[in-house]
Amino acid sequence: MTTTSSDAPRAELTALDDLWFQVAGTLCNLTCTHCFISCSPSNHAFELMELADVKRLLEESKALAVKEYYFTGGEPFLHPHMVEILEATLPIGPATVLTNATVMRPSQLKRLAAAESRSIYSLELRVSIDGYSPEMNDPIRGLGTFRRAMEGVKLLLDHGFLPIVTVAQTWKDGGDDEVFRRFVAMLQAEGYSRPRVKMIPTLRIGAEEKRSRGYSESERVTAEMMDGFDASQLICTHSRMATDRGIYVCPILIDSPEARLGSTLSESAGPYPLQHGACFTCYVGGAICSNFSSGGRDVS
């Protein structure tokens, strides 16, 4: 899955802009065949985060000038306190939830809409759908998930949200523009008049390694590749991932034990070697995890 390399280039954390929470651990109601951390109803590698721990990290994050808060899993809405967590986040900063949109309830969305309207900050809901039809989506995400997720999208629209539909590029290379167009057309036909769609590359680890293939030895970031490269495009230069088992370098590598950097945010600020195949995807794709709402590249 990964190889270590003593001469892998190291990425410095220049600013902790994005604080991620593996809030639902690896617990998910779905078992997607491309999941890079193999989430499922029975994967307890990471457990739900305690509400008190999330609140403690939110408080710690203020002094570190965190700019955006992201919540993922697993499926965040399986967390019994998800709404309360977001209600605690929105008074201090913008929040994004990555969801499959199949378990959210109208009562939860009503509270979240109210929390967002009370806040000056945005609440983003990112909904994972991996095909513009059941035939394209369901083999990846499970039978019936296309319809269920689209019902979730409509529920979000009904509550005043403009969800970002996030599409993992599970198809063979090429054809991205056509898939994008068909996604937009499908969402418009379903009543989402101004759809927001974000396409992201797959990560060849976890379940995805079995579905397609793992990384080859040549798919690594080298020191030469970093020469003149805008390192701010790498998630690990501006993010950390909080889990029930400590702080990890990024939202992607939590299955790699050495990617755990510490117990607190402040002790997890050190550099990290770009030694994984997934680092190569991050390098090629650029800021693949963020919303792109507020980033910015180094101009110089």
Added chain:
Amino acid sequence: MSLERYQRIAAIGGVYSNHLALGAAVADARRRGVDAIFCQGDLGAFGPHPDKVFPILLDAGVQVMQGNYDNSIGEGLADCQCGYTDPRDNHFAKISYQYTFANTSDRWKAWMRGLPQSIRIQLGRYAVLMSHGSPRKMNEFLWESTTPTHFLERVLREHQADVVLATHTGIHWKRELPEDRHFVNVGVIGRPENDGHRHVWYTILDARDGLRVEFIPLEYDYRSLAQEMEGEGLPQEFIDTVLTGWWTTCLEILPAKERKRGKF
């Protein structure tokens, strides 16, 4: 270092080749009695005849700094460094950049190359830092709904400023911070603010009695601008924005709250 001292200034954000709005803004600011006029970059993009803005800036003695667009055009880079990631946004950004690059004369490209990337002044008792996107990144988007107060406090502290001015997003806003510190996004005069109104915005800051920030809605001859854009073969989507006040492109970079306020 001793800074230039002022009491009342006008701050103009992205111009986007809107020479008609620039002329109107300069005249309006003078009428309102300011000590100096500043422009925070992105002189080209979107609009017609990019060379028309430079004489206006020079004749009016506007103090100009570099935005990401000016950096790209000046340095001959491949794109505008606008920070878009959506395919449709990038499609229109490319059209705009190629037109602006082809129609900016070498003399002005060289001039933009030499512009500073920030400006510091003393405004009354306030140390003011002008940036394009943010003090740490020229093309960082600081939207009202995705910029926490604790983040701004850190930025101002690290850059030793009482007031930070930015532009780049295209939508004005401000936030008062503890200890009489302030962040102000001064808006842009290049295109309207995605609110169905055709006017554009610039900002007057007055420090004679505490800091007073006044966002100025600026009317200008948008119909003539639209005609010029049509004459230059610029995309109808850009012209529609000028004529309606609604953004039709570069939408995917908007956070949820700002996006919801628009039409598209």
